[in-house]
Amino acid sequence: MKRILITGGAGFVGSNIAIELKTHLSGTDVVVLDNLYRKGSSLNVPRLEKQGIKFIKGDVRNPQDIATVGKIDFLIECSAEPSVLAGKDGDTDYLVQTNLYGAINCAEYCRKNNAGMIFLSTSRVYPIDPLVNCKLDEKTTRFELSDKQKVAGLSSKGVSEEFPMDGARSIYGATKYAAEVMLEEYRQAFSLPIVINRCGVIAGPWQFGKVDQGIAVYWLASHMFERPLKYIGFGGTGKQVRDMIHIDDLVKLVLMQLNDPAKFAKGVWNAGGGRDISVSLVELTEICHRITGKEVQIGSDLETRYADIPVYISDTRKLTSFCGWKPGKSVEKIIYDIHEWLKDNQEAQKLLKT
Ligand SMILES: NC(=O)c1ccc[n+]([C@@H]2O[C@H](COP(=O)([O-])OP(=O)(O)OC[C@H]3O[C@@H](n4cnc5c(N)ncnc54)[C@H](O)[C@@H]3O)[C@@H](O)[C@H]2O)c1
Numbered sequence: 001m002k003r004i005l006i007t008g009g010a011g012f013v014g015s016n017i018a019i020e021l022k023t024h025l026s027g028t029d030v031v032v033l034d035n036l037y038r039k040g041s042s043l044n045v046p047r048l049e050k051q052g053i054k055f056i057k058g059d060v061r062n063p064q065d066i067a068t069v070g071k072i073d074f075l076i077e078c079s080a081e082p083s084v085l086a087g088k089d090g091d092t093d094y095l096v097q098t099n100l101y102g103a104i105n106c107a108e109y110c111r112k113n114n115a116g117m118i119f120l121s122t123s124r125v126y127p128i129d130p131l132v133n134c135k136l137d138e139k140t141t142r143f144e145l146s147d148k149q150k151v152a153g154l155s156s157k158g159v160s161e162e163f164p165m166d167g168a169r170s171i172y173g174a175t176k177y178a179a180e181v182m183l184e185e186y187r188q189a190f191s192l193p194i195v196i197n198r199c200g201v202i203a204g205p206w207q208f209g210k211v212d213q214g215i216a217v218y219w220l221a222s223h224m225f226e227r228p229l230k231y232i233g234f235g236g237t238g239k240q241v242r243d244m245i246h247i248d249d250l251v252k253l254v255l256m257q258l259n260d261p262a263k264f265a266k267g268v269w270n271a272g273g274g275r276d277i278s279v280s281l282v283e284l285t286e287i288c289h290r291i292t293g294k295e296v297q298i299g300s301d302l303e304t305r306y307a308d309i310p311v312y313i314s315d316t317r318k319l320t321s322f323c324g325w326k327p328g329k330s331v332e333k334i335i336y337d338i339h340e341w342l343k344d345n346q347e348a349q350k351l352l353k354t
Pocket of ligand 1: 077078202
């Protein structure tokens, strides 16, 4: 592949993918387009340019901006307003225009260039009600998914691609699901190798985590800066669980898919840490305490927030049996790597303090 465009490439996921591609694919030109909407993304620009990656300030909502990139062979779409709460408390129009129309503009550009595409979708495409009402076992530090579920595609191994798709999923989740539906049509109508990954929580260095998005960094930074935290919803006990995937494990998958996109251009793929790489808030607090040596005051708020769910675990057995990919880095390693990055980076610390 000669030229790869990464939209949203100054963000957490995009910048890490861009740098790894530049390092691994010699002779490949990597170009990043980003409008720097996310606080912190501008700090990634010098990091990208130092690696010889071209940065273009542009907006995926605007096809003319994408066209300034010129001929491409592949596109990795990482741009988004990625916060679940943004749909309700934020700028819903921006969310829809970027996450849905932006993704369609990217697909349209791929069509014009006869290029392949990888789309970073989310576990949030799965409807909320069946996840709130599923059978849970309450353990000392976490909720566990019981094996006795009434819904297809749900077990103690997590949510699989068989999970029923009817019902509300948050406005954020709906923008990503609607984009998936359109991309599937582009894949079919124009025979384009378009790959769709539904990711659980992705975490690691260079993520500018905030209270509503990027929990691993937000929780760790709060410990470093001794900022009080809160367990919100589900009884206020901090037993809610998410799986986490280290950015390095996601990059490994993207490299595998780039090597043979046509092979992966069918259906959708759940990509996450799974039950083995998952954590509750209580457990995350303990890990952050161990790594920073600091303890913070933690309050509780009994009211569950809009679109929140008690447990999300990706069942990735389909992907693993298809290509052998499996995430390897533990939650402890994720938090350790974030701490190593943050303790030496004054600029990032300053930003995460505000
Ligand atoms: N981080 C996660 O836990 C997670 C989980 C599942 C899926 N995803 C998906 O992965 C992708 C990357 O997420 P991230 O964590 O890197 O988020 P991020 O906010 O760090 O990166 C997104 C980037 O998109 C840019 N952007 C926003 N609007 C834009 C626009 N209109 N035009 C051009 N650029 C724009 C932002 O400036 C930012 O740099 C997103 O599609 C997100 O939905 C992320």
